[in-house]
Amino acid sequence: MAVYTDVSDEEMAGFVADYGIGDLVSAKGIAEGVENSNYLIRTTGRDGTGDTFILTLYEKRVRPEDLPFFIGLMNHLSTKGIPCPQVVAMPDGTALRELCGRPAAVTTFLEGMWTRRIRKEHCGQVGAALADFHKAGADFPMTRKNALSVDGWRPLFEMSEDRAHEVHPDMAPMIRDELAFLEESWPTDLPVGVCHADMFPDNVFFIGDRLSGLIDFYFACTDFLAYDLSICLNAWCFERDRSFNVTKARAMLSNYRDNRSVTEAELGALPILARGSALRFLLTRLYDWLNCPPGALVRPHDPMEYFEKLRFHQGVTGLGAYGLGAYGVDGA
């Protein structure tokens, strides 16, 4: 839950008035997202019939120099038909502004809700949407290094290493071994492009059973496309009891491949990429868990979830584990 910056009614009304999207008639801070302050705002609309937007104030975990990438990407993808927020520009073309001392932007509102009970059909649509996202991003001209890829993991681990045993006695040695393995074996020559890099269930909206929107582009970066796919496998295809649901994985991978052709090298790298993405989320969750103030209202995610997901991928001996046969043929 997050509204870190309290914007006065007068400041917000003045800010919104500059866009030509009608007068502000309400603003509610949204209790979602942990990085930024978000307000759902309603205006009288360009034509007086009312309209809804999201106003985001970028808080300190977002680097201001990355914002042109994120904003440019949303507008690029939106133009290409990807169902994502579009950044609203003022009549002079300015989209990135400042409010209450923070960078701020207004985006269109996407209808839909994220799903708490993930079914195979959701996973299939996520696979297809991720492929569309990757294709639509192919001619996006900007790049952004992924600070949370293999180079970033060891420094991140070092911030938690001394206290990792508080979570699990095997945590530190397991991560140490895994880091050594991944740094040695991480692929170098897979297809690269714009990745969402955080396409978790709470960032994908559905209306009924139909995928209606993708949100939260603030981890987007330039990296291996198949790494992004491995993030989705981790985020969508495990059950609550932390067992891996191969049917969901097959639906996701199959639909992804229907929309974007995947190379043999990418398929072959999936197990190691999935280990890497599991480690990436394990490390950030471990850090947040160890550094959460006692009594905080927002309970951090349990790092053990990704500890166990990582263990699963470590045990994978072939693509059959993900529902694919040898050489990428569907293993169904």
Add this chain to the structure above:
Amino acid sequence: MAVYTDVSDEEMAGFVADYGIGDLVSAKGIAEGVENSNYLIRTTGRDGTGDTFILTLYEKRVRPEDLPFFIGLMNHLSTKGIPCPQVVAMPDGTALRELCGRPAAVTTFLEGMWTRRIRKEHCGQVGAALADFHKAGADFPMTRKNALSVDGWRPLFEMSEDRAHEVHPDMAPMIRDELAFLEESWPTDLPVGVCHADMFPDNVFFIGDRLSGLIDFYFACTDFLAYDLSICLNAWCFERDRSFNVTKARAMLSNYRDNRSVTEAELGALPILARGSALRFLLTRLYDWLNCPPGALVRPHDPMEYFEKLRFHQGVTGLGAYGLGAYGVDGA
């Protein structure tokens, strides 16, 4: 900021479908209010053009047995033209339901925003709206005892007494003396009716400069109407530096009296009622301050604000202090 209960998309969609207000298309937890979980929901609407509502889950600080009073009151006032949320009933007439194990209700959405920078014009409109509220409530048939009136203050104080010195060395003795005085002198025969009892700036919406809505009826109760007015004096007429703005008070009281005739006894009791309402908020804030978990994201209100407001009213020697002359004639 508050969403204490996380409702799944499926449960919420099923819940909303029962009302005949269209299909659920989005739901955002709102980061406002400290008592309940609130979601701003959008539906396709009765006629397919879209509609907006608030879904409230009543958390443990609201007693379920009080809900019929609150819901009945909102509907009563709404019918009388008071700009407050209306509780939406299902086709069978049921308005109070259960969701995720909590009592829950859907209300209409009020446009407008609460104002952070209070001007005289706001105070005047609040006075008028409070009088209208009191008149509209006159024939509301239900009653609810005010648990936070004079009988409730001593038990509340006793929960904080031992640690009150942590906030200010004079806190405990000052409250002890004030309690003795108020218990001895509290009026007994003033006009009684339905009070909002929490009409603070964040519960009053404006669109531009026009008062557009009153929300949060979950402290409403049956008590002296002039006590409710004294709560508004405390909530609206002090400046940030804790000085009392007599011009704002005059605007509030004058507009209140234009809309509801106030007895001499009520006017004469205003100073003591204002002491009582200042003590009431001092006591709850003191308790919340002393019992806030370290590191909590929501910082409780500073009890010193109401300590100083109480001191102000203790020094009042006549109605001139509130902008009124002797015998309630405007002192302007």
